[in-house]
Structure formats: C-alpha cells, structure tokens
Amino acid sequence: MHGFETAGPGPEATVQTGPWWRELNSYHWFVLVVAALGWLFDTMDQQLFNLARVPAMRELLAPAAGISAAQKDVDFYGGITTSIFLIGWATGGLAFGIMGDRVGRAKTMLLTILLYSAFTGLSALSWDIWSFSAFRFLTGLGVGGEFAVGVALVAEVMPVRARPFALGLLQALSAVGNISAAIISMVLSELEESGRVGSAWRIMFVIGAGPALLAILIRRRLKEPEQWQAASGEQLQKQLGSYGQLFGNPRWRKNALIGLMMAASGVIGLWGIGFFSIDLNRSVFRKTFETELRQSGEAEKDRDFLRMIVSANDPSILKPSEQKKLPQPTQFLGLAPGNKDAEVIYSELLRRSKDGESLAAADVIGSLKQSDEEKARRLEYLDSAATKGAMASGEMSAAEHAERIIKRSKRLSGKLGFWAALTSVMLNIGAFFGIYGFTYMTHYTGRRPAFAISFVLAMLSTILVFGYLTEFSQIFWMIPLMGFCQLALFGGYAIYFPELFPTYLRSTGTSFCYNVGRFVAASGPLALGALSAGVFSGYAEPMRPAGVTMSAIFLLGLCALPFAPETKGKPLPE
Numbered sequence: 408m409h410g411f412e413t414a415g416p417g418p419e420a421t422v423q424t425g426p427w428w429r430e431l432n433s434y435h436w437f438v439l440v441v442a443a444l445g446w447l448f449d450t451m452d453q454q455l456f457n458l459a460r461v462p463a464m465r466e467l468l469a470p471a472a473g474i475s476a477a478q479k480d481v482d483f484y485g486g487i488t489t490s491i492f493l494i495g496w497a498t499g500g501l502a503f504g505i506m507g508d509r510v511g512r513a514k515t516m517l518l519t520i521l522l523y524s525a526f527t528g529l530s531a532l533s534w535d536i537w538s539f540s541a542f543r544f545l546t547g548l549g550v551g552g553e554f555a556v557g558v559a560l561v562a563e564v565m566p567v568r569a570r571p572f573a574l575g576l577l578q579a580l581s582a583v584g585n586i587s588a589a590i591i592s593m594v595l596s597e598l599e600e601s602g603r604v605g606s607a608w609r610i611m612f613v614i615g616a617g618p619a620l621l622a623i624l625i626r627r628r629l630k631e632p633e634q635w636q637a638a639s640g641e642q643l644q645k646q647l648g649s650y651g652q653l654f655g656n657p658r659w660r661k662n663a664l665i666g667l668m669m670a671a672s673g674v675i676g677l678w679g680i681g682f683f684s685i686d687l688n689r690s691v692f693r694k695t696f697e698t699e700l701r702q703s704g705e706a707e708k709d710r711d712f713l714r715m716i717v718s719a720n721d722p723s724i725l726k727p728s729e730q731k732k733l734p735q736p737t738q739f740l741g742l743a744p745g746n747k748d749a750e751v752i753y754s755e756l757l758r759r760s761k762d763g764e765s766l767a768a769a770d771v772i773g774s775l776k777q778s779d780e781e782k783a784r785r786l787e788y789l790d791s792a793a794t795k796g797a798m799a800s801g802e803m804s805a806a807e808h809a810e811r812i813i814k815r816s817k818r819l820s821g822k823l824g825f826w827a828a829l830t831s832v833m834l835n836i837g838a839f840f841g842i843y844g845f846t847y848m849t850h851y852t853g854r855r856p857a858f859a860i861s862f863v864l865a866m867l868s869t870i871l872v873f874g875y876l877t878e879f880s881q882i883f884w885m886i887p888l889m890g891f892c893q894l895a896l897f898g899g900y901a902i903y904f905p906e907l908f909p910t911y912l913r914s915t916g917t918s919f920c921y922n923v924g925r926f927v928a929a930s931g932p933l934a935l936g937a938l939s940a941g942v943f944s945g946y947a948e949p950m951r952p953a954g955v956t957m958s959a960i961f962l963l964g965l966c967a968l969p970f971a972p973e974t975k976g977k978p979l980p981e
Contacts, residue, residue, distance in 0.1 A: 427569040435573075438564045441629055442557040443577050445520055447584035448618035449553045452527050452546065454588035454835075455615050456492060457682050458828055459608035460485050461689070462820070466606060467536050484536055485686075486935065491540045493678060495547025497925035503552025504918020505650070508911060512560040513629040515552065515914075520618055522549030528616025531609040551925065554901075555918035562905035562913070567978060571902045575846025578901035582839035582894065589831035596824030607824065653912050653919065662907040665971045666920030669858065670904075671927040672964030673896035676865055678925075679935055680954050681834075681893045684872055687950050688830045688882055689823050695879050696819055697740060705815065706740040709749050712808035714791050716756055717768040724805050725760035733757075734812035745947070748788050751775065830882055837890030842898030844891070853975040854903050855968050861895045862968075866961035868892040873954030896964070906974040909981055 431439070464481040499519070507515040526546040533539035558574055565573045591614055595607035654660045700706070716724055725733065736757070739749035755771050764770070768789040772782055803811070849857035868889040876885050900921060908916030938953035946952055 427572040430566045430569045431573075435565060435569075437628065439561060439573055439577065442516070442561050443580045445516055445553055445618075446557050446577060447580050447587075448520070449523060449550050450581040450584035451588045451618075452523055452550060452584075452615050454585040454831060455527070455591070455611050456489075456543065456546075457685060458588060458592040458824075458831060459611050460488065461686065461827075462606070462608045462824065463533070463539060464488070464536070466608070467533060467539055482939070488536070488540050488543055489678070490930070492543040492547045493925045495544035496551035497547075497922040498551065499548030500551030500555060500918045500922025500925065502548070504555045504915045504922065506552070507556035507559060507914030507918070512556045512563075512914065515556045516560065516629075519549045519552035519556065522546075523553065524549070524616050524618045527612055530615075531612040551922050552918070554921060555914045558901050558905050558917060559914040562979060563910065570979075571850065572846055574901045574905070575843055575898050578898045579839050579842040579846075581897070582835040582842065582890075585835040585838065586832050589828040589835070592828035592831070593825050596821050596828060649912070650915065650919070653908075653916055659908060659912060659916060661970070662972065663916055663919050665967050666904055666907055666916070667923050668967035669896075669964045669971070670900060670920045670924035672862065672961055672967075673865070673893070673900065674921075674924045675927065675930075675960045676869065676958070677893055677897075679930075679960070680869055680873070680957050681889060683935060683950065683954065684834070684876075684886065684889065685827050685830050687873065687876070687948075687954070688886075689827055690948060690950075691877065691879065691882075692823055692826045693819070694744060696822055697744065700740060700815070700819075701742070706742050706749075708803070708808070709739050709812065710742070710788060711803070712805065712812070713749060713752055713756070714789055715805055715808070717766055717771060717789050718791065720765060720767045722760040722763055722766060725757055725766075732813075733809050734816065738812050738816040742788075748785050752785060752789065826882075830886055833882055833886040834890035835894075837887030837892075838894035838897075841891035841893070841895035845895040845898035846902065849899065849902060849975065853973055854899070854906075855971055855973055858896070858899050858903075858971075859965060859968055861892065861899060862961045862965040864892040865889075865896060866958050869958040869961070870955050873951050873958070903974065906977070906979060907972070910979070913979075 461481060464485050468480050468484060499522075503515050503519055506518075523546050526542050526549065530539065530542040530546065533542060558577065561573055561577055562570055588611075591611055592607070595610055598607065652659070653663055734753075736750040736754040739753055741747055741749050752771060755775055756766055759766055759771065759774070768786060772785050772789070775782070775785070777785070845857055845861060848860070852860075868885075868891075872885050872889045876882070904917040904920050905913055907920075935950070935953050935957060938956060939949040943949040943952045943956075
C-alpha cells in the first residue's frame with residue numbers, strides 16, 4: 408500500500424540466530440523510526456520544561472520589570488507548575504490510551520504530537536504563572552498520550568524476538584531528546600549571557616513546537632498494525648479500550664495494579680527527585696562561581712558601593728524613578744559564602760530611599776531587626792575606616808557600580824543556565840546506556856530480576872547524588888551514574904507493560920500503569936518542596952536531606968515485584 412513490506416509479529420517472521428535487527432524489514436524500520444522520533448520529541452519537550460522552569464518562574468513571578476522574584480516563591484511555584492504538568496500528562500495518557508485502542512495507534516499518535524507541539528509553542532506567550540501552568544497542563548495532555556500508543560504500535564509490529572530490543576531502543580532514544588533540549592538550552596544561555604537574545608526560556612518553547620512537522624510523515628505513510636486491525640472487528644468494539652474490561656478481568660486488573668506500583672515508584676523517583684538534581688547543581692555551581700568572583704574582588708566592590716551610598720546620605724542615588732536601573736538585593740555578593748549582610752543592608756537602603764529617610768550608616772543599621780553581634784558586624788562592614796588602603800573599585804561612580812552588578816548577575820545567570828543544561832546532558836548520557844543496558848540485562852535475567860536490581864541501584868545512586876555531590880567535577884560521574892540507574896527502569900517499562908495486556912487493552916493498560924502513576928507522582932515535587940521548606944528548613948541546603956529521604960520511594964517498586972508475572976520469552980497476550 409505504501410511501498411513497504413507487510414509487517415507482522417508472528418513466529419514465522421522470527422529468526423532465531425544473529426543480531427535482532429536483521430529480522431527487521433523496511434516497514435519495521437519505518438515504524439521504529441517514526442515512533443522513536445515521536446517519543447524523542449516528546450521527551451525533548453519534557454526536558455525543555457525542566458530547564459526553563461527556574462528562569463520562567465523568576466520572570467513570571469517578578470513583582471516588576473527588572474526586579475527578581477523571591478527564591479522561596481520560585482521554589483514553591485516551580486513545584487506547583489511541575490505538578491500541574493504531571494497531572495495534565497496523566498490525564499492525557501488515560502484519555503489517549505483508550506483512544507489508541509479504539510480508533511487506532513497511528514491516528515492517536517498523530518493527534519498527541521500535534522497537541523504537545525502546539526501548546527509547547529504557546530507556552531512562550533505566557534504572561535503570568537497561571538497562564539504558564541495552563542499551557543503546561545495542555546501540553547501534558549499530548550505528552551502523556553504519546554508513550555502508550557507508541558510502544559503499543561512498536562510491540563505489535565515487531566517480530567517476536569526483536570520486540571524487547573526494539574522497545575528498549577525506542578526508550579533509549581528518549582535520552583537523545585533530553586540531550587537535544589539541553590543543547591538548545593546551552594546555546595540560548597550563551598546568547599542570553601552575551602545579550603543577543605532576551606528571555607531564552609521563551610525561545611526554547613518556540614523551538615519545542617517544531618515536532619508538529621513529524622505529523623505529516625505519520626499521516627502519509629504509517630498504517631495501523633495488523634494485530635490491532637484484527638482485534639478491532641465488530642465483535643470486539645464494545646471491549647476496545649475499556650477500563651471496565653481492564654478491571655473486570657482478574658488477570659488484567661492484577662497486572663494493571665502491579666504495573667501502576669512499579670511505574671509510580673520510578674516516575675516519582677525521576678520527576679520528584681532525579682530531575683531536581685539540576686536545581687541542586689545550580690546551587691553547587693553558584694557557590695563555585697561566586698567564590699571565583701570573591702577572589703577577583705567583586706564582593707569588596709559591592710561593599711564600596713554601599714559605603715558610597717551611606718557616606719553620601721543622599722536618597723536621590725536610589726530614587727524610585729531610577730530603581731529599574733538599579734541592582735536587586737539578591738545580586739549583591741557577601742564577603743563570605745552564606746553571608747547576607749550586603750543583601751540585607753541594600754534592601755533597607757532601597758526602602759529608606761523610597762520613604763525619603765536618612766541613609767546614614769547608623770540610621771540604616773539601627774532600623775534593622777538584628778542581634779547585637781549582627782549590628783556590630785554590619786556597622787563595621789559600612790565603616791570605610793575599618794579597612795586600610797584604597798577602595799577596591801577605585802573611582803567608580805554609583806551608576807557604574809550599579810551597571811557592574813547588573814551585568815555580573817546576567818553573566819552569572821547565563822553560566823548557571825549553561826551548566827544546568829550540561830548537567831542534563833550528563834544525566835541523559837547515563838540514561839541512554841542505562842535504558843538500553845536494561846534491554847540486554849532482562850534478556851539474560853528475565854524481567855523481574857532486572858527490575859529488582861534497577862530499583863535498588865536507582866535508590867542508592869539518588870542517595871549518593873543528593874547526599875554527597877558537593878564538588879563541581881562530580882557532575883561528570885555522579886550525575887551520569889544516577890541517570891543510568893534511574894532511567895534504566897523506564898527501559899523496563901517500555902518492554903514490560905505491553906507484555907502485560909491483550910491487544911484490545913494494550914494501549915489502555917500500558918497508559919493506565921504509566922499515567923495513573925503520574926497522578927501519584929504529581930505529589931512528588933510538592934513533597935520535595937514541603938520537606939525542603941518544612942522538615943529540613945533548618946539545613947543549609949534543605950533539598951539534600953529531602954531528596955535522600957524521598958529516595959525510599961524506589962522500595963515501592965521493589966515490593967511489587969513478587970506479585971508481578973514473568974513475561975520473558977512469552978508471546979504478547981491476545
């Protein structure tokens with residue numbers, strides 16, 4: 408019909424010796440490439456969101472142009488938007504899972520790709536936190552639907568022996584989508600740092616609309632699997648894609664609930680903990696870069712600027728009409744890591760300037776709520792006689808100081824964006840080998856032993872990263888190791904879930920396992936945020952103990968395995 412050989416997964420097409428890929432004809436390869444591209448672009452969208460989340464929150468939550476949003480608001484609403492995205496993902500997955508069984512794999516894949524492409528692009532037009540969340544929810548509908556129909560399509564088209572390897576490769580290539588997103592972010596961060604683009608995160612979402620072009624290829628050449636066509640006869644119309652059928656049959660109900668527990672464990676581990684390693688590493692990078700800035704004398708120059716203001720005692724230096732051109736308190740460097748004296752003093756100077764009050768050092772320090780020790784330290788900080796020698800900034804004017812701090816902050820933001828993207832690259836390099844490695848491990852050990860090993864390694868590697876990653880160089884081995892261990896589970900999901908359900912429920916059942924798990928997983932970012940802001944708020948870096956604590960979620964999947972059926976070497980259920 409389309410110039411390809413007819414595909415069928417039956418035993419007669421299976422070659423028992425030689426590499427698995429030699430069993431594939433031209434149409435098999437076409438289906439694998441199309442499904443892989445659809446999932447690759449899907450995961451690219453996911454990762455674009457992870458990389459754009461922090462800068463988007465900073466801009467959309469800013470109280471005014473040029474004024475930074477509070478970090479606690481960035482963390483809190485970042486968790487909310489992630490949860491909303493996951494809820495959209497889960498909702499779309501359930502709806503399109505049914506559609507994939509009822510109207511066909513190819514037609515549903517076309518619709519999901521168009522949906523997530525369109526709303527990814529529209530995310531660039533967000534004007535506040537709630538419009539951004541709405542666009543992410545709608546994007547999630549398409550993202551969630553693509554996986555189930557893609558793996559069902561590949562599972563039903565591929566020859567029997569080649570099926571797990573093809574599904575493993577399909578899932579492994581998702582890492583390429585994540586790496587593509589990271590490279591896009593790295594390039595745009597460099598352009599933003601140099602001033603050649605404005606909001607890099609908006610441009611990232613515009614690029615994310617590109618996969619819609621894949622829909623043209625799908626519509627023209629992709630046909631429904633013969634296995635689905637046979638199952639979609641009139642006698643099965645009432646059963647196709649039915650949750651009543653899924654839960655009415657004890658065997659399929661048991662498989663669905665076991666798959667749900669396994670998926671929820673890995674999805675929470677990845678989206679509630681693993682992907683937040685990018686945010687964790689931002690703090691590691693920031694410490695490194697700020698140490699370099701202190702060594703170059705930048706903190707002393709910031710102190711000179713504040714001394715200049717209090718010495719002049721002239722509110723017009725910080726007049727409200729010019730405050731958009733002034734640095735923000737969070738952009739100041741303390742003399743030592745974790746020291747907030749400059750930030751606190753500058754915040755009070757801005758307030759007093761706005762109210763027309765005195766900016767003299769004694770008046771500024773006296774108006775702060777602080778201990779006697781803090782008061783003495785901050786008075787000494789502002790006393791130009793406390794240190795000998797010329798000012799670190801020479802004869803720099805107040806306007807030049809302000810421009811210096813703003814430019815420095817922008818350069819730092821660009822660097823953090825670049826290295827956060829590189830963290831994502833490292834994570835997904837590990838992920839590619841982990842996912843495809845699972846394919847070979849399960850070929851020799853079976854499904855359940857491979858999952859057991861992977862759940863344990865995922866927990867241990869996550870504890871390692873959140874508990875012990877403190878050095879810049881560690882991202883080059885700890886992060887790939889965690890990516891290898893955590894994402895190996897997702898290679899298992901792509902292989903295992905289609906093997907749990909019959910043809911008329913394959914998309915529905917796979918989608919139920921993977922996407923109801925996302926409803927549960929939506930609590931993951933909120934739980935991480937709640938633990939960071941509450942239980943562990945007294946720690947210097949509360950995300951660390953919160954991440955270590957939440958790593959126990961991988962034990963949930965381990966507990967489900969004794970009840971899971973072993974499917975290695977068995978044909979797909981009919």
